[in-house]
Amino acid sequence: MLETNFWIIFLTGLLGGGHCMGMCGGIITALTLNLPAGQRRWLILLSYNIGRIGSYVLVGVLLGGLAGAGLSLLTARPAQLALLVLANLMLIAMGLYLAGLSSAITALEKLGRPAWARLQPLLARLLPIRSPRTALLAGMLWGWLPCGLVYSASLSALASGKATQGGLLMLAFGLGTLPNLLLMGVFADTLRQWLQQKPVRLLAGLLVAGMGLTRLALLATAH
Template sequence: MLETGFWVIFLAGLLGGGHCMGMCGGIVTALTLNLPAGQQRWQIMLSYNSGRILSYVMAGVALGGLAEAGLSLLSARPAQMALLVLANLMLIAMGLYLAGLSSAIIGLEKLGRPVWQRLQPLLARLLPIRRPRTALLAGMLWGWLPCGLVYSATLSALASGKALQGGLLMLAFGLGTLPNLLLMGVFADTLRQWIQRRPVRLLAGMLVAGMGLARLLMLVLQA
């Protein structure tokens, strides 16, 4: 089940390109503004995204470790099952949002805004970015941008009940988001036009929702 979870989380990150474009497009544009084309641009973009993924992994380790400690004090199986159900319901909600069929997930993103309001000024101080080391720090801050897709993945990390597994799940998610966000820094306009096409959004959203529904059915069959 966990190995399947890695692929599901990876694909959710990969297919969530439309959401990534909306949430992170402005930040990517600001971070890459006036950077010359070529090797330096790629180094900067890789550093940004390495920092962002590192933040995801840290969150996964923390939540998985927290769950590991909590489950040792509770009846572990029912509690973990409840978390897995919640994580997959979130995945379904995110798929419906990506498809343009529901906006319920947006309310969840409001929960992270107070933290982001404190971190955003720190990110602004790092601009303009000219070195990979500075880009890495900016990426680590960027990783805490309120995002329903990230929150869905972190619930899976929490439901894993293990610090290491939680970190690996978030690494899989971060790697899934990497192609979209790397290309966004180089082909922003072209990628935006393609991802925002109605058929593309609908297909991606239905695939994400379908993965969440399939995992829910697996949980029911295993219960």
Template sequence: MLETSYLILFLTGLLGGGHCLGMCSGIVTALSLNLPAGRRRWPLMLAYNLGRVGSYVLIGALLGGLAEAGLSLLDFRPLQTGLYVVASVLMIALGLYLAGLSAAVTRIEHLGRPVWRHIQPRLGRLLPLRSAWQALLAGAAWGWIPCGLVYTASLSALATGSAVGGALCMLAFGAGTLPNLLAMGALADRLRMVMQKRPVRLMAGLAVIAMGVWQLWRVSVS
């Protein structure tokens, strides 16, 4: 099951670009506007995204390792199946949100706000970003922002029952988010306008819904 899940998570990150641009546009735009034009901005953009994806990998390793530690305490297979079902349902809800049909999935983002309240002040001290080290730390902090897209991928990481598997799941997801956020550093408002167009949102949302439905079907026949 996991071999194809990496591809699904990558595509989820890629197709969820509209949500990523909404959540991360502030820091990426600020990063772009406070930098000189040309090559000097790209090391900071890359450092920021390296920190962000690094946090995703850490989250995946922690969740997968937590599940791995509990393998000897209970029968993990039914729990694993249940987690895949919940992750698939959440993916469908995310697709509905991306398509502009329902905002229900955003309600789960409240779960991460207590953690974010402790991280946000530290992030503010790093702005404006002037060095790759600052950008790396800012990206690492931003990786913990409450986000339905990240929570969807995190459930899949938890379902692997392995620290390595969880880390790889979140690495695949994080890699999928990179094209949109790296492009935004160069295109900013133009890219955000394209991603917010109704046909683009609808197509991306329906594609994510289709992947969620397909995962549910795979679980049902496995």
């Protein structure tokens, strides 16, 4: 079940490329602005993504650890199951959003805006990006951007009830988002046009929603 969760979270990040394009396209453009093609461009992109994924892992460790402490004070299994159900319902909602069938998940993103308002000025000071170190710091900050896709994965980390598993789940999610965001820095316009095609969005979104339904079915058969 745990390995299945890792793969599903990884695929959620991978299939959420259209959403990543909208959320991270601006920073990717800033990262690569006026940079020549070649090794330096790739190094800056990798540094940014290492910082971003590092923030996701930190979120997973914190949420998994906090949930583990909280669950120890409650009837652990029912509470954990409730969190897992909620995580998968959010995954379904995220899939419907990616498919262009519902915008309900965007209401959740508003919850993180006050914290992001404090971090955004720090990010602005780092622009324009001129070194891998600055790109790493920018990625660490950008990892806290309010994002329904990240929140969906974070709930799975919370439901894991363990710091290690929470961190690994968010690592799987971050690695899933990596191919799209790396390619975005090199083929931004072409990739944007492809990901925004309605059939591509619909297919990716329905696959994400289907994974949420699959996890719910696995939970139902296991209990």
